[in-house]
Every structure is written in structure tokens, then in C-alpha cells.
Amino acid sequence: MVKKAIDMWVKPKDYENLIEILKIVHKLGFETIAVEIEEKKLMKELNNLEREYKVKILRRKTIVAEKEEELRKSLRGIKKLYDVVAVKPLSYPVARFAARDGRVDLVIIDNDSIRYLDLSEIRLLEQFNGALELPLNHIIAHIGKARFLTRLINKTRLITRYDPPVIVSSAASNVYNLWHPLQMIGFLMLIGIPESKATSAVIVEPFRIITRIRG
Amino acid sequence: MEYILIAFALLASITLLLLFKLIIVEKKVNVLVKLLSNYPRIVERLSKRIEAKRKVRKRYIVFEVISNCKLSSEELSREVSSKVMELLGRRGVAEIGYRFLFFDEKLNMGIVRSTNRAYKLMIGILGLIRKIDDCSILIIPVSVHTTLNKAYEKIRELGKTK
Incomplete structure (x- = not known):
């Protein structure tokens, strides 16, 4: 079976926006995308859209938490509604709890949470x-800041040395924020991650997570 | 009859010996591969050395632009060049062999030149360009070619299907 690239985070604003994204996602070479939508009506229509645009769609939830209790509350019963659960930690205890908990699939690293890695x-x-x-897209928004860039490069050194599982997502809210898989690999190489690791971050690791979710 | 039998036995023994040697060599190679897989850093260094010895060749990247307004070739080339310069500096630009070659305003497709060592970086840089003035754009890499003619051919091909 040929593995294809997977975008683990797309967050459309409304239904029209989602359809625009779905039209281009297939052209970019993605087989599966994880969509974060707040509206419950749209959640029910995802199955129909999946058939129409020939792209597998996963339901995703992103939790931003500062305290451990907040995270515990929001994680309760979450796997019944969503396939992929990601946590953006805003403190060390939350980061540790998210890494330990079996319900959490991804720990987000961006401008606010990079210091907890x-x-x-x-x-x-x-x-x-x-x-x-x-x-x-979150990383690019802050890449102009020197402090963030130095932190990012230091953390990439840590990543290349200890080799943790890493995935990349576009975090796109419209069509113009989407990323081609080759562009993702190229960007990771730009910030100092070796090519093999970059390729696995786009293709292999997301595939591993999805197979774990779907069984 | 005896001579034929002896010759046959000799041939058989020689082939057996050769096979035996081959098996030993294979085993040694397998052991080496296993050993190297335990030391990824050594493999990386070796692959870097091999990469350094490879000849630098030109690569032509064909890309497509999706935007919400009309783009001119000059605007796009200015934006791409400034982005490459911002990220890699003058030395980097020289090293990756960057050159903006062509952009078709009707088809919204163009060609950028790079080298075999750095074309992936170049594709990564193209991904960083999201806005030109007030226009939002998305640059999609279509294909990578070894010659300029092949790149032009690809654009013509895609133009016909459009």
C-alpha cells in the first residue's frame, strides 16, 4: 500500500470555506485531512463530503489549556466525538499530562508552547x-521574531538528536494557507531537520497515528 | 568416461566453492548493514560525503500559482527573489543556483531554476510566499525537470488540458 501525505490540521471557518479547501486538497496530493469544526451540523455532513471529494476526513479537536484540571475536564468523553485530539500546553504540568495521556494524540509546538518542549x-x-x-502557519506567523527563531532552531537540534515522533500540519483556515507536502518537507529542511526525518513527519508518522486511531 | 566424471566433479566443486564464497560475502554485507543501522550518524556522514562528491546539476521547478487577483511576472519574480535573499543571503542564492526564469500570466504557471542539491529547499521557500501586496497566493510545485525544454513542454502540456 502506497502511503500518501496527510494534513493533520485544517480549520475552515464555514461550510463554503471547507468545500473550497477540499477541492484543492486532492490536487495538492493529500489522501487524508483532519478537520477542526465547531458547528455540529457540519460534523454530520462530513461523511457525505468524504464520498464526494474522495478525501478521507477525520474529526479533530484542539484543546488549549493552562491548568491540568482544565485539560482533564475537556478530555472527558472526547474520543467518542473526535478522532484526533491535540493539546496546546501553556504550562509544564499540562505538557507533561498531555504527553502521558492516551487520549491525546498530538502536542502542539508553536510560539506560545515551544518553551515547554x-x-x-x-x-x-x-x-x-x-x-x-x-x-x-502558526510558525511562519512568528518566524520574523528573532527570539522565536532561535528557540525553534534549538528545539530542532533537540528533535534531530533524540528523534521523537514529529508531524507537520498546515493549520490552514483558507485555501491560501494550505501547504504542498513537498513544501512541508522543504521548510523542515530549511529549519535544520534532516530530509529523512522531514519526510517521515509528513507521511509516516501521521499514518502511524491514524492507523492507531482507526485500529 | 572417467575423465568426464572427473571434469564434472571438478566443475561441481568449483561452483560449490563459488556459492559458498558468495554466501559468506552476503553474510558480511548483511552484518555491515546491520552494524551501520545501529549507527545512523555514521550513515549520515557517509551519505553526506557521497552527496558532496556528486556533480552539481541544474534543476528546473515548474510551479502553479493560485491567487485571488491577477499577478504580473515582475511582481512574482520580485517577491520570490526577495524571499530567497531574506532566507539564504547572497551566498545562499549563489549556492542554490537560484534564478527566476519564466512566468505565464495566462496559465499562472512558471519556472524557477535551482540545483540537484537544493531544489527541495527551493520548493520549501516557494511555500513561504503567501501574499503579494494585497493578493493572497498559493504556489504549488508541479514537477522538477533536468532541462529547460522539458519544463517548457510540461507547461505546454498542462496548458492544453486547461
Whole structure:
């Protein structure tokens, strides 16, 4: 079976926006996308859209939490509604809890949460089959800041050295924010991640997570 | 009859010996591969050395632009060049062999030149261009070619289907 690229985070604003994205996603070479939608009406229509546009659609939920209790509350019964659960930690305890918890698939690393990525977090993620997520549009928005760029490069060094599971997603809210899989690989190479690791971040690791979810 | 039998036995023994040697060599190679797989850094260094010895060749990247307004060739080339310069500097531009070659305003397709070592980086940089003035754009890499003629051919082919 040929593995194709997977975009793990697309967040359309409304139904029309989602259809525009679905039209282009297939052209870009994605087989599966994880969509984050708040409206419950749209959630029911995803199955029909899946058949129409020949793209597998997963339901995704992103949780932003500062305290452990907040995260626990929002994780309760979440796997019944959503396929992919990602957590954006805003403190060390939340980051550790997210890495340990079996319901959490991805831990987001962006401008606000990059400081909570360290060696023990990486070891926990490896142990509990989680993965780090790099949302490219969030990263690009802050790449002009020197402090963020230095932090990012330092963390990529950590990633290349200890080799935790990493995935990349576009975090696109419209068509013009989408990324081609080759562009994703190229960008990761630009920030210092080796080519083999970059390719696995776009294709292999997301596939592993999806097979784990769907069984 | 005896001579034929002896010759046959000799041939058989020689082939057996050769096979035996081949098996030993194969085993050694397998052991080496297993050993190297335990040391990824050594493999990386070796692959880098091999990469360094490879000859630098030109690569032509065909791309397609999706935008919500009409783009001129000059605007796009200015934006791409400034982005490459911003990220890699003058030395980097020279190293990756960057050149903006062509952009068809009707088909919204163009060609950028790079080298066999850096064309993936170049594709990554193209992905960073999201806005030109007030226009939102999305650049999609279509294919990579070894000669300029082949790249032009690809654009003509895609133009016919459009």
C-alpha cells in the first residue's frame, strides 16, 4: 500500500470555506485531512463530503489549556466525538499530562508552547506513543521574531538528536494557507531537520497515528 | 568416461566453492548493514560525503500559482527573489543556483531554476510566499525537470488540458 501525505490540521471557518479547501486538497496530493469544526451540523455532513471529494476526513479537536484540571475536564468523553485530539500546553504540568495521556494524540509546538518542549517531554512522548505537532502557519506567523527563531532552531537540534515522533500540519483556515507536502518537507529542511526525518513527519508518522486511531 | 566424471566433479566443486564464497560475502554485507543501522550518524556522514562528491546539476521547478487577483511576472519574480535573499543571503542564492526564469500570466504557471542539491529547499521557500501586496497566493510545485525544454513542454502540456 502506497502511503500518501496527510494534513493533520485544517480549520475552515464555514461550510463554503471547507468545500473550497477540499477541492484543492486532492490536487495538492493529500489522501487524508483532519478537520477542526465547531458547528455540529457540519460534523454530520462530513461523511457525505468524504464520498464526494474522495478525501478521507477525520474529526479533530484542539484543546488549549493552562491548568491540568482544565485539560482533564475537556478530555472527558472526547474520543467518542473526535478522532484526533491535540493539546496546546501553556504550562509544564499540562505538557507533561498531555504527553502521558492516551487520549491525546498530538502536542502542539508553536510560539506560545515551544518553551515547554524539553528532553523529559520527548521521552514521555516516545514512551506513550504520542507525537509533536508543528503547525506551519502558526510558525511562519512568528518566524520574523528573532527570539522565536532561535528557540525553534534549538528545539530542532533537540528533535534531530533524540528523534521523537514529529508531524507537520498546515493549520490552514483558507485555501491560501494550505501547504504542498513537498513544501512541508522543504521548510523542515530549511529549519535544520534532516530530509529523512522531514519526510517521515509528513507521511509516516501521521499514518502511524491514524492507523492507531482507526485500529 | 572417467575423465568426464572427473571434469564434472571438478566443475561441481568449483561452483560449490563459488556459492559458498558468495554466501559468506552476503553474510558480511548483511552484518555491515546491520552494524551501520545501529549507527545512523555514521550513515549520515557517509551519505553526506557521497552527496558532496556528486556533480552539481541544474534543476528546473515548474510551479502553479493560485491567487485571488491577477499577478504580473515582475511582481512574482520580485517577491520570490526577495524571499530567497531574506532566507539564504547572497551566498545562499549563489549556492542554490537560484534564478527566476519564466512566468505565464495566462496559465499562472512558471519556472524557477535551482540545483540537484537544493531544489527541495527551493520548493520549501516557494511555500513561504503567501501574499503579494494585497493578493493572497498559493504556489504549488508541479514537477522538477533536468532541462529547460522539458519544463517548457510540461507547461505546454498542462496548458492544453486547461
